[in-house]
Amino acid sequence: MNANDKPDAATLTPRQALWLDLMPFYIREAWLLDERKFRAWLDLFTDDVLYFMPRRKNVPRREAQRELTPLGDLAILEEDKRYLAMRVDRLDTGMAWAEDPPSRTRHLIGNLEAEPLDNGEVRARTAFLVYRSHLETDHQLLSGYREDVLRRVDGGWKVARRTIVLDANVLLDKNLSVFL
Amino acid sequence: MGTTRKHAVIDPATGKIDRGIFSDRAIYDEEMEKIFGRAWLMIGHESLVPGPDDYFHTYMGEDPVILTRDGQGRLHALLNMCRHRGNRVVRCDDGNAKRFMCAYHGWTYRNDGSLEHVPGKSEAYYDALDFASLGLIEAHVETYAGLIFATWAKDAPGLEAYLGDARWYLDTVFNRRDGGMQALGPTKWLEPANWKTMVDNCSDNYHVPTSHLSSAAVQSRFLGRPRLSHDDQFRSPNKHVFVNGHAITFRDADDNQPRYMHGVSTETMRLFEDYHRATTPEVERRLGTLRARRVQLGNHSIFPNGILGFRLALPRGPLKTEFWHFVLLERDAPEELKRVIRIGSQANNGAAGMFEQDDVDNWRQVTEASTSRFARRHKQDLSMGVGHAGPHPDYPGLVSERYISENNQRLFYMRWEQFMNADSWAGIPLDPIRARFDGTATMRG
Numbered sequence: 001m002n003a004n005d006k007p008d009a010a011t012l013t014p015r016q017a018l019w020l021d022l023m024p025f026y027i028r029e030a031w032l033l034d035e036r037k038f039r040a041w042l043d044l045f046t047d048d049v050l051y052f053m054p055r056r057k058n059v060p061r062r063e064a065q066r067e068l069t070p071l072g073d074l075a076i077l078e079e080d081k082r083y084l085a086m087r088v089d090r091l092d093t094g095m096a097w098a099e100d101p102p103s104r105t106r107h108l109i110g111n112l113e114a115e116p117l118d119n120g121e122v123r124a125r126t127a128f129l130v131y132r133s134h135l136e137t138d139h140q141l142l143s144g145y146r147e148d149v150l151r152r153v154d155g156g157w158k159v160a161r162r163t164i165v166l167d168a169n170v171l172l173d174k175n176l177s178v179f180l
Numbered sequence: 181m182g183t184t185r186k187h188a189v190i191d192p193a194t195g196k197i198d199r200g201i202f203s204d205r206a207i208y209d210e211e212m213e214k215i216f217g218r219a220w221l222m223i224g225h226e227s228l229v230p231g232p233d234d235y236f237h238t239y240m241g242e243d244p245v246i247l248t249r250d251g252q253g254r255l256h257a258l259l260n261m262c263r264h265r266g267n268r269v270v271r272c273d274d275g276n277a278k279r280f281m282c283a284y285h286g287w288t289y290r291n292d293g294s295l296e297h298v299p300g301k302s303e304a305y306y307d308a309l310d311f312a313s314l315g316l317i318e319a320h321v322e323t324y325a326g327l328i329f330a331t332w333a334k335d336a337p338g339l340e341a342y343l344g345d346a347r348w349y350l351d352t353v354f355n356r357r358d359g360g361m362q363a364l365g366p367t368k369w370l371e372p373a374n375w376k377t378m379v380d381n382c383s384d385n386y387h388v389p390t391s392h393l394s395s396a397a398v399q400s401r402f403l404g405r406p407r408l409s410h411d412d413q414f415r416s417p418n419k420h421v422f423v424n425g426h427a428i429t430f431r432d433a434d435d436n437q438p439r440y441m442h443g444v445s446t447e448t449m450r451l452f453e454d455y456h457r458a459t460t461p462e463v464e465r466r467l468g469t470l471r472a473r474r475v476q477l478g479n480h481s482i483f484p485n486g487i488l489g490f491r492l493a494l495p496r497g498p499l500k501t502e503f504w505h506f507v508l509l510e511r512d513a514p515e516e517l518k519r520v521i522r523i524g525s526q527a528n529n530g531a532a533g534m535f536e537q538d539d540v541d542n543w544r545q546v547t548e549a550s551t552s553r554f555a556r557r558h559k560q561d562l563s564m565g566v567g568h569a570g571p572h573p574d575y576p577g578l579v580s581e582r583y584i585s586e587n588n589q590r591l592f593y594m595r596w597e598q599f600m601n602a603d604s605w606a607g608i609p610l611d612p613i614r615a616r617f618d619g620t621a622t623m624r625g
Binding site for chain 2: 053055057058059060063072073074075076077078079080082083085086087089090093094095096097098135169170171172173174175176177
């Protein structure tokens with residue numbers, strides 16, 4: 001660290017520098033979601049994003065490759081930017097009942113691992129715990145991980161592909177109306 | 181049965197229903213026996229067990245069931261309960277296996293349910309164990325156009341009689357193509373609501389312009405889909421029909437348009453139209469002209485717990501229901517069309533679906549209102565359109581005069597009473613099959 005308390009690039013490996021670059025991105029995203037700034041959140045995604053949440057099955061340990069359903073099977077979410085934008089717009093209609101009154105959420109994002117890809121994009125995995133409280137006493141802890149492909153756009157990072165894997169087989173919540 | 185009815189929960193003349201049926205534990209337990217223990221239950225689709233020795237884990241009501249295809253290709257629905265102590269013999273969602281071994285003491289069953297091996301058969305049991313009587317408990321299985329149904333009741337009528345004239349309508353989605361359908365899914369989640377609230381909701385078109393206005397509005401803006409309003413629904417020539425226990429709504433228009441389903445947008449409309457045009461001759465051959473060109477199944481339920489196609493409301497106690505969402509695709513449809521329908525399906529239905537996520541708090545609060553002894557004194561009102569339904573010259577079943585009606589809801593709870601008050605299947609009335617099934621399509625596809 002130098003006198004200004006900024007990381008000294010000379011003492012960091014490229015992986016460490018990448019980690020320090022990405023972690024604030026994920027922290028900012030978490031605050032945008034928890035403060036319900038969904039339009040700003042939507043801007044964190046590229047126009048060609050795939051926002052994908054496969055189903056997670058109980059399979060024998062030796063058949064672990066079948067645990068997550070592949071793209072092309074029915075997913076919990078398989079959204080492009082337009083569908084995501086529809087979901088965000090919906091919240092402002094005053095009649096999106098699942099989220100009106102809105103959920104109280106807390107996104108805790110950690111365990112970041114990032115690696116650069118040959119095409120200049122970055123693959124980043126994070127673990128999440130998302131607490132959701134809704135109406136009077138409904139509450140749910142959603143646990144899982146994200147695997148993102150990040151792209152540099154206009155000097156900032158954007159998510160070009162997000163795969164969300166929940167640590168659940170039967171989702172124990174009444175619906176999945178919050179963003180992960 | 182008049183005043184001697186044991187369960188008299190609905191007054192057909194006023195549409196008032198007793199809220200206790202949504203939360204009373206004793207009623208729920210009786211439902212498991214008299215409805216889920218008797219009715220033909222939708223449990224799977226042939227495409228989930230396509231090859232020899234494939235299995236898919238499913239449920240008949242609360243009971244875990246292994247749907248298997250044995251080495252000879254025969255389907256079995258086996259209670260997932262080891263005959264020794266009751267442990268489950270399958271703990272995975274699906275797979276391929278010739279036999280299932282109980283993880284408790286090692287009793288092992290073939291995938292046709294027969295008991296094959298017991299450790300210590302001679303050394304511990306003195307060869308006194310009657311293997312033949314200790315196979316997995318097997319339900320009776322029949323199929324309709326690839327959909328697999330099962331019943332525990334030995335005295336149940338055949339599936340064809342059970343579906344009755346509802347099949348005349350169901351065929352327009354499930355039995356259109358020679359190549360049949362394939363099922364993808366399920367997504368599964370636990371809803372804090374009584375199972376009947378969601379089945380009843382299937383032909384409640386009245387809720388759509390209120391509960392789902394936000395989703396319809398953004399889809400109108402982003403996808404060019406029509407806006408949704410009460411006026412459109414009140415003017416709609418579509419029909420609301422109750423047939424032999426099953427609630428049906430359908431589009432009735434002589435314009436041979438493709439079915440308006442999730443996935444349709446300004447850009448994808450062409451895909452749907454081209455496919456519809458290309459397949460119309462085949463569908464006419466299979467279903468006859470009237471059904472091919474005019475009748476399109478809309479929201480519907482198959483008694484007791486099949487919802488909007490192949491989707492299941494699985495009871496988990498009076499106040500909880502596990503919901504399973506599948507999408508069915510016509511196997512020979514173009515891949516791009518399948519992709520569009522699949523994406524439309526997840527966007528709108530399922531745990532995260534824009535339409536579906538707005539339903540659950542309604543159902544849950546309807547359920548919870550019934551837990552209060554005070555609130556229960558005030559009955560639910562299902563009076564809409566009382567006295568405005570009857571036979572129709574062209575369409576089988578009891579047809580409501582208007583598309584927006586609570587006729588199907590009243591009849592659903594009356595059907596519920598018939599099951600709950602009958603001592604056996606002999607006491608449950610079935611409407612005879614009267615419809616003319618033009619075309620070549622049959623129960624077998």
